Amino acid sequence: MKRESKINETPPVCGIEYDEKPPEEKCSHCKNKAVIYLPYAERYLCKTHFIKHFEKTFFGTLSEFKMINKGDKIALGLSGGKDSITLLHMLSLLKKKLPYELFAITIDLGIGCDYNKETIRIAKQECEKLGIEHHLFKLKDDLGCTLDEIVEKTGTRNPCSFCGVAKRYYLNKHARELGAKKIAIAHTLNDTAETIMMNILRNEPLRLFRYNEHLIRDEKFVQRIKPFLRIPESEVIAYGRLKGLPILEKKCCPYSVFAFRKFVRMQIEELEKRYPGTRFKILNSFLEMQKMFKTDGREFKIRHCAICDEPSSKEICKLCELKQKLSLR
Numbered sequence: 001m002k003r004e005s006k007i008n009e010t011p012p013v014c015g016i017e018y019d020e021k022p023p024e025e026k027c028s029h030c031k032n033k034a035v036i037y038l039p040y041a042e043r044y045l046c047k048t049h050f051i052k053h054f055e056k057t058f059f060g061t062l063s064e065f066k067m068i069n070k071g072d073k074i075a076l077g078l079s080g081g082k083d084s085i086t087l088l089h090m091l092s093l094l095k096k097k098l099p100y101e102l103f104a105i106t107i108d109l110g111i112g113c114d115y116n117k118e119t120i121r122i123a124k125q126e127c128e129k130l131g132i133e134h135h136l137f138k139l140k141d142d143l144g145c146t147l148d149e150i151v152e153k154t155g156t157r158n159p160c161s162f163c164g165v166a167k168r169y170y171l172n173k174h175a176r177e178l179g180a181k182k183i184a185i186a187h188t189l190n191d192t193a194e195t196i197m198m199n200i201l202r203n204e205p206l207r208l209f210r211y212n213e214h215l216i217r218d219e220k221f222v223q224r225i226k227p228f229l230r231i232p233e234s235e236v237i238a239y240g241r242l243k244g245l246p247i248l249e250k251k252c253c254p255y256s257v258f259a260f261r262k263f264v265r266m267q268i269e270e271l272e273k274r275y276p277g278t279r280f281k282i283l284n285s286f287l288e289m290q291k292m293f294k295t296d297g298r299e300f301k302i303r304h305c306a307i308c309d310e311p312s313s314k315e316i317c318k319l320c321e322l323k324q325k326l327s328l329r
Helices: 047-064 082-094 114-130 139-143 147-154 159-177 189-201 205-209 233-242 260-274 278-295 318-326
Strands: 036-038 043-045 073-077 101-108 133-138 182-184 223-225
Touching (some): 043 047, 073 082, 082 114, 082 233, 101 159, 139 159, 159 318, 189 233, 189 260
Parallel strands (some): 073 182, 182 223
Antiparallel strands (some): 036 043
16 A cells, blocks of 8 residues: 655654654655655655655646736735645745735634634734735624634534635635735645535536636636645645744644535545545546536626625525524624
């Protein structure tokens, strides 16, 4: 059975611990000690060659999908977690090569746990360090209640659906109001493969093809870009650790245990262990299917919610449905 990507360099950041120590192997490109093993490529890489591999994949993805152009104004959805912090630093690095505007938006969901407070603190800290404008919006101010209050009021066992709806809605709204042309999301290859499989299992083909949102044309909808589309989560973590970034890995949102995504993630992880490269195959199959869809000349027509006039796939958007359920204005 193939090993998953492991790194062996520098002490753990923020108390991160790993179950096993990687073997003392040499880099597949030089004689230096390897710090990571890429099972899908059957390659060991030293720190220097891994960083080159990561950055080449990142900048190659931006170029392949034409994600950022000269003069673009980009809003980064910055949660403060491991993926978005690494993306913040990568987009800051890009600014040295390409003139464009970058600012960050954090949506404080009001989850009363140390993890939520720590990620917001890190988001502020890293933006200040890099000189990037940071905007913090509280769900309590926008919606009138926190996610904790929503869970308490509804008794829902699936708060992740409420969380996702609110984050997408307000990230789009605030990014548009701040003049962003695009929103950068730190979705990794893992997130993408899981989303594709979730839409298939839920029999939601239109949502699946809408995932690559360049097909959507609407003045109120800010296009989303995913620069980590082709990068596994383990490599994002490895890069962040090797660069000494303040990434949080072990701790997570207390509500994540209820997510359907968690079940799908476990199934894909098992497939990946048995058949390295499974996530890449899921992504590439999706991209091929989307090409066929695009050649039909189709574009998604988005409605505007009858209540709030924000982009929606239905007559009434999911956030307004949520407000009605909670008796909020």
